Structures are given as C-alpha cells and as structure tokens.
Amino acid sequence: MKNKAKQLLGQVALISFVSTAAMAQDVPPLATLGPAPIPADNPMTPEKIALGEKLFWDGRLSGNGAMPCSACHLPDAGWGTATPISFGYPGTQHWRNSQTIVNSAYYNKLFWDGASRSLELQAKAAAGGGVAGNGDGSMMEMRLRFVPEYVAAFKEVFGTVPHISAAWMAIAAYERTIVTDATKVPFDRFLAGDETAMSDEAKRGMELFNGKANCISCHNGALVSDQKFYNIGVPAAAEFEEDPLYQITLRWELYQKGGRHEDYKTGADDLGLYHQTKRPDDKHKFRTPSLRELRWTEPFMHNGGLETLADVVAFYNAGGGEGQTAGLTPLGLSSEEEADLVAFLEALSMDEPLLLDEPELPETNTWAEFAK
Template identity: 50%
Template sequence: MSKMKQTPTLLAAAITTALLAGCAAQVTAEQSAAPAAAPAAAKMAKGPAPLAPLPAPPIPPDNLQSPEKVELGKILFFDPRLGGDASTGCSTCHEPDQGWAWAEDFSRGYPGTVHWRNSQTVVNSGYMPRQFWAGSASSNEKQARGAARGGVAGNGEADIMESRLRLIPEYVERFRDVFGTEWPLVRDAWRAISAFERTLNSRGEYESQVDKYLKGDKSALNAEEIKGKALFEGKAGCIQCHNGAVASDQDFHNIGVPPNKRWEEDGLAQITFRFEQYAKGQTQEGYRKAKSDWGFYYRSKNAWDKGKFRTAPLRYLSYTAPYMHNGVFYTLEEVVDFYDRGGFDEEGRTTLFPENKSKLIKPLGLTDDEKAALVAFLEAMSGPEITIEKPKMPEYAPLFTRAELEAAQEAK
C-alpha cells in the first residue's frame, strides 16, 4: 500500500481514537458530576449502618471555625438584609423557637410568595453532604447561598446584598478581622453563616437520651423507649434508611408520600408550584400536567426518580413538625401510622408515582403499643431544645448632609 493510501487510514484511526478518548473522558466527568444516589446494591450487601452517637461535625479545610467567625455568622443568620428587599433572612424560615425551621406545611417565602416545600431544620445540618430535599447543595455554604438567592426564598442579588454589608461599619470591621478583606464580600457571608450553623448540633448540653444510651449509659432510655429501639431496628424497619450517626442514609427514596392538597386550594401556592416546575427544567407536558413535587427527578431527569426525596435525619425531630417534604403530617403518630399502612395516608392516598415506590415500604402490622413505643424512641432521639438570644442588628453608617460632608472634607 502506498503512503498516499496509508495517510487517510492512519488519520481516520487517529481521529477515531481521539473521539473515543474524548467520549470516555466526558462520560467519566459526567459520572463524577452527576448527583447520583449511592449504589443500592452495595448498601444491601453491607446492610444498614448501625445507629451511632453524633460525632463532632466535619469542618471544611477552607472554612475553619473561629469564635469571631461564628459570632459574625450568628448576626448574619438573623439579618434580613441578606435577601432581596431586606425583609427575608435565614431566620425568617429557620426560627429558633420553631425547631430552627418553620412550623407549617410549606415554608415561608419571599414577600408575595409562599414556598413549596417544608422548611428543614438547620440543627445538625453541618453533617449533611446533601442539603435541600433533592440534594441540590453539597454544603452549608452552598445551601446558604442558594436559599438567599432563591426566587421564592430570599430572592437576593449578590451585588445588592454585598453593597448593604459595606454600608454597615460594624460589618466592615468584623469582616476585616475575620477574613482579612478591606470590604465585606458576600461569599464570606455564606462562610460565616455556615460556621455558625455548624455549632447548632445535638451534642454536649443538647445531647439526646439515645446518644447517652449508645455511649453506654443503659439507664438513659426507659423500657418503652428500648422497646421502640428494637422495633426501629427490627419489625418497623426504620433503620433501613434512617441509619448511622445522623439517622439518614443520605439517599433518595419514594416512600409514598401523597401530594399536599394545598396546591389544589391555595392560589399563591399554585403559582409557586408552576414557577418551580418551569424553573427546574420541567418538560412541557410535565409543566402543564404535574400535580405533585417530582423531587429528585428535577436533578437527574430520570423517570425512575420521580417522587424521590433525600432521607430526612431524625435528630431534633421532636421540634420540627410538620413532617415530610411537603409537611402533610403534623405529628409523629401520623408518620408512624403512614408507614404502618405501607405508605398510605388515612384516606388511602399515596404517591402519584407508585411505580417508583420503594420496595422497603410495606405494611408493618404494628400494634397500638408498638406504635407508642416507636414514637417514644423517636422522641428520645431529640435532646433539649436549642435556644439562643437573638443578636442586635448592626446599623448602617449615619447619613450626612452635603454641608456636613463638605465640612468634613475641608477638615482633612
């Protein structure tokens, strides 16, 4: 074969090799970036992790804790100026006296809106590598940023929020001391808030009776609570998903939660629902016909993920009613009854995606005494209520008249 004939062949082979390598690299990159749940098969082979005492929260190396940073984050957490119109801050939807959450089915929203999901507590959030109900944030820092800028939550613009911070002398000084910047940067606000949130955990004086029991104090739980623990790990099967130190496998499951009827009756909630369908890249058909929150599907776009949500941690749940992603159950008794019926509410309703319903969800056949014991154990997973004195908000720099400014300039 001549060189003239060999050249195209070699060139084609080289191009094919390059394309295959590029495709492989792309697949690898997509796999590493995809928000995939942990492999179910591997979990089944190993079995669920046992319940364990809550360890110290993990601290990211690029956002180490310090008393000054925590104090700054505490103030910022309660400051509504980190939002769109300076009315909606972190604490607006995460009130300390409401479980550091919001005690309604749907969380509060930006003025003129209502949220579409239940507000989760920030207590113990520092342990959660997947935050929000569909796992769309991988850290407290990203969660804070996402909530402050979300259209139905904070609705804030980064430049406006940052400008407000720079007009407050106390913040200028505190940011300079903590982060070494000449002026406050809004990205550092999320870091400070996250440092504060990592101090809100069920340890020390807020340790639960269950943790004390797991550490060896066998008198920490009474007979009914110990019976509930046995049910939790056995007949009731709760530990299959609610396991480990935070009582969550961090995975996504469709457990049969029915839609919230509020979407059918509340016009404002219906507007938010449709807006979220559009914002999350819903299909045209889905946008027009969806009657429930599709959950993890919005991230994966896989049909089998419709109706799946991240397993909620169980610590501090005594203070965080109502329950589930859409707040359809207001008591732990209702929750236990729902599971006992195999993922059906008292009206016989279940998820609108029964084909995706977890095979782990099935009728349990619990007696009334067993249900009571299970509730008692769940309540023992919450330690004392975490209370805090709300900080005083720093004030803007004083306003000056033109004459005062000119006089000050001349004095220099």
C-alpha cells in the first residue's frame, strides 16, 4: 500500500508539473492521446477499415497504376519515405517531405500548409496531385469496378458499386487506425505513474521542454502540436538549387497554386501557408508537426532539411533560421542539455516502430468476365 501511495503521489506531482508549466503560458499541457475523433459522416466499421487498408496499398488509385498511398507512406520508413523530399510521380519530382500518417487522425488540417481539412480530402488530393498520384478520378473509379472483390466490398460497406468518393472514405477510416499505442510510449507510461518508464536524461529533457527550451509554447496538448502555422526560418532545400526537375516542380507549384507573377518568376522556395491564404505575412509558414513518433520519422521539417533530432534541437537552440517570424530566440542550452532534450523527444515515440504487413490485393477481371 505504501508503494502504491508513493506511486500515486509521484503521478500527481508529475501531472502538476506538466500542467503548471503549460498554464503559465496558457497552453494545453502534454497529455496522453485519447481515441481518434471519428466524423459523423464517415463512421468506422471493421469492413470499411479492411477495404480502406487494401485501397491504401492499391496502385489502381493513381495515374499509372503503381503509385498507391503506401508509395509515399511506407510502414518501415515511419509511414513516410525516410528521404528529405517525397517521391514524385514518375517523370516529376515532389517538393515536400512526406509526413507520417501515424496520428494524422488527430489533425484538424492536413498537409504542411493545411490544404485539406479531413483525411478524406487529403486522400483525394494526394491521389490526384500532379507530383504525387496524378490519378484521374473517373479512371480510378472504373478500375475499381473491374475488380469483383471491390464490387462486393463496396456494396457491403456503402451499398453501391465502387465510387471514388467512397474510396477516400474507406482509406480515411483505415488511416484513423494508424495511431500511437500509449502503453508502448515511455512518456505516456511515465505520465500514467511508471517512474521508471523514462531515463533520467529524458526526465531532465522534459523539464527543459516545459521550461528553459520553451518547446511547449507550440508543441503542446496530447498531440504535442498546437496545429498552428509558423515561419521558423528553415533554409530552402538544396535540391531546388541543384536539380532542374526540382526547380520545374517549384515553379509549377508556385504557378498552379495561384501565386503572384513575381513569386513565379523569382521564387526559390516553398511559400507554405501563403498558398492557401495569399496573405504576404503567411509566406514560409508551415503547420506545427506533432512530436510523437519522431524517433521513427526522420528527416525533419517541411523539406527534410534537418536530418536528425539532434539537428532539430541545435537549430532551435540557435534561435531558428534566417528570416524567421515566429519570435524564436537563442535558448542557451549546453551540449548536455541538448542531449537531454533529444532523449525526451525520443521518449514521445513508441518503443518499436508501428509495422504492418502489406495486404494481398485482388485481381482485375477481363472485359468479357465483367460483361457477364
């Protein structure tokens, strides 16, 4: 009983510390993630999730039949690509780092610039994006209708033949199951009262996170992100200066997203949130990413410009990059404090990466068989 009481007192003290640090800045304290929010217009069922899993891995939902969602969100690469910038559709080149889909169910806006407000819209945008899936909706839909297994599954789940809008709903339902397991996260176990779950270095790092380093001002709440947008001065990706295909992509994105002619002619970097708002003050702002599962999702930043967590901490310790407007200032952390902060950031990830096997995909019918 004494040990139990001591454990409970330690838990109360920890929660008090985390909450007090957050309250001092009027931000949500760090917490354990609850169940993923489910939209009322796309309820979850086991059958829908199973359908979404196959569609997530199916290249039929792309232009050339070989660029499924999983092409840029690989489980063994942290559900990203593990490259600075994501893979492009063959013949093109992408222009941003592929964000992990782990815990994407908790974001209120998707993509680095908040271009989509739901996983359903995100799936559609990615599959049809000119430098991503490059798929035509009507063609992708017809491919699904030539797969008997999909015809049966869509009828069971949605009551109709395959419709492309329903495909995005199924994929989103599946993605809402790709979330952190709190029992496997050192910080969450520590928060639940297990004082041995985090190392002494991580505990010191947590104090820095909430105090001297002030990470919690933007990385707060259960998602460890305020989901707001900031320009922290991340340098432009070197690829945009060295590779013509990257330069073509950059100029094309600046043009097709409706930027000013001046931006198109002289642009040398991603303008971020500006592409959505067209407000000059929003140039180079990107959404605060969650710090959960960072251990498995390097490199970091919207263009993969920082390779390791140590690089990220050093970047913030120096006060961010040139031209930042987020109000960052040098932190004055010692090398030991930087290492402690990295240890805490790693403690926000599961002990092992979330790995799932690729499902077996159904075959397409011939026209003669389809016509029967």
